[in-house]
Amino acid sequence: MGQRQKRRGALWIMSIEAREARQPWILLAPALTAICLLLIVPLMFIVVYSFWLKSAQGADTPGFFLDNWQEVLTDGFYRDILFNTLKISAITTIACALLGYPAAYFIARSKGNKLILLVLLMLPFWISYIIRTMSWINILGVSGALNSALIWLGIIGEPIQMLYNETTVILGLVHFLLPFMVLNIFVSLDGIDTNLEDAAASLGATRWQGFLQVTLPLSLPGLAAGGLLCFVLAAGTYITPVILGGPRDAMFANLVYEAIIRQLNWPLGSALSLLLLIVLGALVLIYNRYLGMAQLAKGLG
Amino acid sequence: MDDTRRYERLRERFQNGDISRRNFFGLLGAAGAAYGLQMPFARQAFAAGDVSQVRFDGWGGVVSEAFRKYAFDPYTAKTGIKVVDGTFPGGDEYLAQVRASQPGEYNIAHLSGVFDYARYHSFELNSELNLDNIPNMTNVMPALMNAFKSITPDSLSAAPYNYGTTGLAYNRKHISDEEMKEKGAKILIDEKYKGKIGGWSDWRTRLWYAALQTGQSPNDIQDMDAAWDAVRKHRDLALKYWASGAELMSLLAEEEIYVTEGWSGRIYALQEQGHDIGYFDPPQSFGWQECLFVIKGSPMAACEELINFMLDKETSIAVAEGQSYPPALDPTKVDLGEKIPKLPAFDPTGTLSGLTFANPNYWNGNEADWSKEFARVQRGY
Numbered sequence: 001m002g003q004r005q006k007r008r009g010a011l012w013i014m015s016i017e018a019r020e021a022r023q024p025w026i027l028l029a030p031a032l033t034a035i036c037l038l039l040i041v042p043l044m045f046i047v048v049y050s051f052w053l054k055s056a057q058g059a060d061t062p063g064f065f066l067d068n069w070q071e072v073l074t075d076g077f078y079r080d081i082l083f084n085t086l087k088i089s090a091i092t093t094i095a096c097a098l099l100g101y102p103a104a105y106f107i108a109r110s111k112g113n114k115l116i117l118l119v120l121l122m123l124p125f126w127i128s129y130i131i132r133t134m135s136w137i138n139i140l141g142v143s144g145a146l147n148s149a150l151i152w153l154g155i156i157g158e159p160i161q162m163l164y165n166e167t168t169v170i171l172g173l174v175h176f177l178l179p180f181m182v183l184n185i186f187v188s189l190d191g192i193d194t195n196l197e198d199a200a201a202s203l204g205a206t207r208w209q210g211f212l213q214v215t216l217p218l219s220l221p222g223l224a225a226g227g228l229l230c231f232v233l234a235a236g237t238y239i240t241p242v243i244l245g246g247p248r249d250a251m252f253a254n255l256v257y258e259a260i261i262r263q264l265n266w267p268l269g270s271a272l273s274l275l276l277l278i279v280l281g282a283l284v285l286i287y288n289r290y291l292g293m294a295q296l297a298k299g300l301g
Numbered sequence: 302m303d304d305t306r307r308y309e310r311l312r313e314r315f316q317n318g319d320i321s322r323r324n325f326f327g328l329l330g331a332a333g334a335a336y337g338l339q340m341p342f343a344r345q346a347f348a349a350g351d352v353s354q355v356r357f358d359g360w361g362g363v364v365s366e367a368f369r370k371y372a373f374d375p376y377t378a379k380t381g382i383k384v385v386d387g388t389f390p391g392g393d394e395y396l397a398q399v400r401a402s403q404p405g406e407y408n409i410a411h412l413s414g415v416f417d418y419a420r421y422h423s424f425e426l427n428s429e430l431n432l433d434n435i436p437n438m439t440n441v442m443p444a445l446m447n448a449f450k451s452i453t454p455d456s457l458s459a460a461p462y463n464y465g466t467t468g469l470a471y472n473r474k475h476i477s478d479e480e481m482k483e484k485g486a487k488i489l490i491d492e493k494y495k496g497k498i499g500g501w502s503d504w505r506t507r508l509w510y511a512a513l514q515t516g517q518s519p520n521d522i523q524d525m526d527a528a529w530d531a532v533r534k535h536r537d538l539a540l541k542y543w544a545s546g547a548e549l550m551s552l553l554a555e556e557e558i559y560v561t562e563g564w565s566g567r568i569y570a571l572q573e574q575g576h577d578i579g580y581f582d583p584p585q586s587f588g589w590q591e592c593l594f595v596i597k598g599s600p601m602a603a604c605e606e607l608i609n610f611m612l613d614k615e616t617s618i619a620v621a622e623g624q625s626y627p628p629a630l631d632p633t634k635v636d637l638g639e640k641i642p643k644l645p646a647f648d649p650t651g652t653l654s655g656l657t658f659a660n661p662n663y664w665n666g667n668e669a670d671w672s673k674e675f676a677r678v679q680r681g682y
Contacts, residue, residue, distance in 0.1 A: 054669070059424065077677055143555045161496055163557070164541045242544060247500075247536045248681050255676065262393045262504075263672040264400075 050270035060267060068271035078255065078272065082279065085252040088166070089234035092173040096181040096230045097223060099174065104185035104222075109194075118186070121179050133172045133243050137163065164246040172240040177233055181226035184296075188222025189215070225296040228287050232280050252276050352600040354383040355607055358395060359411035360546075361388035363623035371616035376607050384607065390545055392417050399426060404598025409607065411462065412594045415448045416505075418459060419661040420668075421594060427458035428595045434605035435460065437612035442631045444653045445590050452661060459592035460608050461629035463621060466646040466656065467506055467589065468582035470553060470563035470571075478579055485583040486513035488560055490534045499552050499561030500535060502542035504675035505664060507532050509587045510562055519585055520660040532678050542679070553578055562587070565645035566625035573625075580645050588646070588656030590629070 025032075050068055053061040072078050107117045124132060139145050140162040147159040162168070192215060200210035238253035253276065259269035314320050357373070359365060365386055373384040389395035392413050399407050412418065421427055432438050438446075438460060445461035469488065471481050475497075476488070484491060489498055489510060500507060511531035512519040522528050540558055543549045546567045552558045553568075554576050568580040593611060595604045610616065614635055617628040621637075627644050630637065631651045641647060648655060 077680070077682060081680065137551075137555075141555055142557050161540070247502075247539050247542045247679055250680055258676050261397050263669070263676070264393070264397065265669075265673070 046270045046274060049267050050274055052267040054265045054267050068268050071268065072271045072275050078252075078275070081250060081255055082252050082275070085235055086279075088170060088173070088251060089231045092170055092177060092234045093181075093227050093230045095170065095174045096178050097227060100178055100181035100226065101185055101223070103178075104182045104189055107182070108186050108189035121182055124179060129176055130239055130243070132175060133240055136168065136172060136175070136244060140168065164244065164249075166245070166249055168244040169241050169249050169251075172244045173234050173237065176237070176240065177230040180229045180233065184226030184229065185219060185222045188219045188225075192218045221291060224287070224291050228284065228296065232284065235280055236276065352382055352603045354385050355600065355603050356385045356387065356406070356408045357411075357607070358387040358389055358407060358409070360624075364411070364620055367620040367623040368611065368616070371619045372607070372610040372613065376610045380603070380606060382603055382607075396420060396424075399596060400424065405600075406598075407596050408599035409604055410594045410596060411591055412459065413591050414589045414659060414661075415452070416659055416661040416664050416668075418449055418592060418594065419452045419665050421458070421596070422452055423665070426597050427453060428597050428599060428601060428604075429456040430458060430460070430595060430605060430608075431601065432457065434602065435609045435612065437609050437614075440614070440631055440635050441612065441629045442651050442653065444651070445629050448590065448658065448661075449592070459594040460612055461590055461592050462611070462617075463624070463626040463628050464588065464590040464646065464653065464656070465565040465626040466582050467501070467509075467562050467564055467587040468568075468580055468645070469586075470549075470561055470568045471579050471581070472553065472556060472559040473577045473579045475559045476579070478581075481579060481581045485581075486510050489562065490514055490531060490538060492538065494559055495538045496540050497559040498535065498539045499549070499558035500539050500542055501549070501562060502544050502679070504672045505659065506562060506587060507535070507675060508671060509659070511535070513583060513585060519587070519657065520663050529674070529678055532675070536679060536681075569625040569645055582646070585657045588653070588658045590658065591626070 049060075051064050051066070053063065053065045053067060055061050103121075107114060107121070110117060137144065141147070142159040142161065142163075146162070147156075150156045151159065196214050196218070197207075197210045200214045201207065205213065235251070236253050238251060238257050241249045241251050241254055252272070256269050256273045256276065259265045259272055263269075357368070359368065365388065368386065369384075373386065377383055389398070389410075395410060395412075396417075399410075412421070418427075441461050445464065446457065449457055449459060449461070469481065469486065471488070476494075481488060488494070489500065491498075500510075508522070508528060509519045511528040512522045514531045514535075515524065515527045517523060517528065541552060543552055543561070546564060549561065549563050550567055550571055553561065553563070553571060554574070563580070565580060565582075568578060571578045572580070593608050595601070595608070611620075612630075614630065617630050618638055618641065621628040621644070622640050625644055627641055627647045628637070632642075632647075632649050633651045642649060646656065
């Protein structure tokens, strides 16, 4: 009798454990289904496509061919554009960090009106990214605001050609990505106890020393999270070079766009987009290995 | 038991409190839906459901407005079929969308060039029009139809609609008409205008003009290396490759560039806005025609009727005046009014013998290689 009751008790406990083990999966099911259908399945399509071949005209040839991958991995053209893309992304990220840190510091240390400042920071997101990028044409163009002002002030006689080069591409990217950087740094600065700076001052540090040795190191996770976000977003853009770049200026995503849309070569475009995904994914993994994803989640939240 | 008694019983149960208010209204709703589904008009409603709308995709802007006013609205009033109109930025993007769609999702498209017709044919996206349902086709210039018949000899998938050229546009403040005439296509690779030259980021146009700059026939380029070198030279001298008609107009109007090749209708629009921009078609300038293409899987009868509305004289003229491209109607058969004969590229003879069109077999046959090569050349290779 006692034996049977014990067994029934064990069964009951097991079913509770089983239910508890199941529960997170049930709760996660909608999110997992969405990710699976909207991310994993399309990604698998792209993986499969990258092994197909484009025929000279008409439909693609299904099968398992390594031609696209061989071309993507061995052709110097793609390598050069990839390195150039990473270079432009790195410059953009550094510029965002240098411009974004003082702004984030100012917002985090301002008294009372933080919310207004944060809303102001978010304001640009209400306008389309393409419109924001195109606004530079009206500012820097030959008959744009800056040239008109300089001519009116008598500083120059003829308008200066400022648009359509790599510098304007980086300018457009910085304009687009700066808020992401500021937000991430702000979150990490906001979490630092200001008493620490006071403590440093009481121990004889100047304000600058206090900043360098206390505040800056403590805010590095936010800076790194913002940096990663800016870098990855910059490396994946193609609109900015199209609008603000010259004939030669292109980033890797432009090659994907051209392969898929202009050359109708979906297999090659798939291989190119996977290569970019792998390179950026590797960067995210390295970041995660050393700094962890928690800070990034905080910044985005 | 008839329906009335059924409802009375239901109401009684509700008033007695046997069923909840929610159930009562739920059952009423279900009864209404069931009635709607099996009533005499349902059959008609379902039949119309087969073709309740036709989708048209075009270049947007004034053209869409003219189509809506003169063709789509009268068509809907007559047939009850709605016309959904979409826009696309370019033929390549649109073909990518159509390839990724389900049959029947896209119906009629305002496609550019005979080579596009051939491309849709090679992707097996072509349909067969019954010309008896499109009486207005008799007014169309035979020269434009023959181009399509060379690809699909037994049937047509499209009705020709308008034509134009991609010639040279120049700012007359900085470049005189005489200089333009003298230099022709070579002005686009003239060092004198370095940094003030533009061009379309389209590999066909780039190579067509490279052929003219190197003294070759655009439909039979013998020295490809020389042609690519001309493309490279233009790339180095150019400030910007434009990607849309709006960008072309803005670059010229803002004086960012002084010379580029351009679409005749867009340049005419700039001139009408009062900008001092000249337009010159050099010998063997890039001629093209646009058509109304019916994509495979579309409701054919509905599409044919819509095309007939769009080919109507009044619609054609209004659209032509709106977009500044001459219509496909034969000027020897139809009175095209006063404005159209003044449009650039207009051919009063109706034979179009003065224009050079791209040979679809030649250009499509080389598309895979040349479009890929251009992506490289553009980036400095």
